[in-house]
Amino acid sequence: MSKTIFITGASRGLGKIWAEAFLDRGDKVIVTSRNISALQDFVEKYGEAVLPLELDIADRAACFEAISKAKLHFGKIDVVINNAGIGVFGTVEELDEQASRAIFEANFFGTLWITQAVLPILREQGQGHILQVSSAMGIYSFPTVGLYSASKFAVEGLSEALSQEVKGMGIHITLVEPNGYATDFNSSSVQSNSIPAYDSMKAELYAHPEFTADDAYGNPKATPEAILKVVDSSTPPLRLFLGKKAFPLAKYFYSDRLANWENWNDVSAKAHG
Structure with missing residues (x-):
């Protein structure tokens, strides 16, 4: 049975690739973008199976x-993919107010x-x-992505709580966590x-093999299979990495955090009173 999918930020990148994958297999898709003209190619190719919304x-x-328009048009919404977003690069000291507020908005x-x-x-x-x-x-x-990470850490906390709130309602929540693509x-x-004081740190950071290797960034066209599998699963995961880079780094960072908490646990416990 076909599904009805609502995808934000579908005019380019991963959002567009995923929308096309759903449409190609016969699903109905609501695609959104700030610029509706960027969605015209969906209508030309898929006709009434797609609803473009600005x-x-x-x-x-x-x-x-x-x-509301999506529900009225197709009668139901099975899956929502909150894909739209923006990025910002800069050290914490360099970030201005406008960019800081815009990325969280x-x-x-x-x-x-x-x-x-x-x-x-x-x-x-x-x-x-x-x-x-x-x-x-x-x-x-990492350095220079502090604000972007902060916005995504916030989404993680929100969604983890939400998954527990709706657990008994037949609603699943999945956090999709791509590495670089x-x-x-x-x-x-x-x-x-x-700010020039950070130039040497940035140069060293971006010369690291994690950023310069041939396979540093994943191929976005390789991602639809994973998304379709998660959407079709009766027991989807709360979290799913996309790409092969994220999991090894997560293991490294979390082992370091656990060791740090363990080393300071006596101090922490005494602070309980």
């Missing part, structure tokens, strides 16, 4: 309206508004699946105003 995910009222609040808008529909249906596109940077962080994400991200 949407600024930072606008809460617009998010609720988009979800898009990456965190946009995810929250769409989630809040669709939950009543999924509860009424007694089933549904929300995929929150987080990032491997929502599990650990060869999309236009980096080139389309906001770049902070540079």
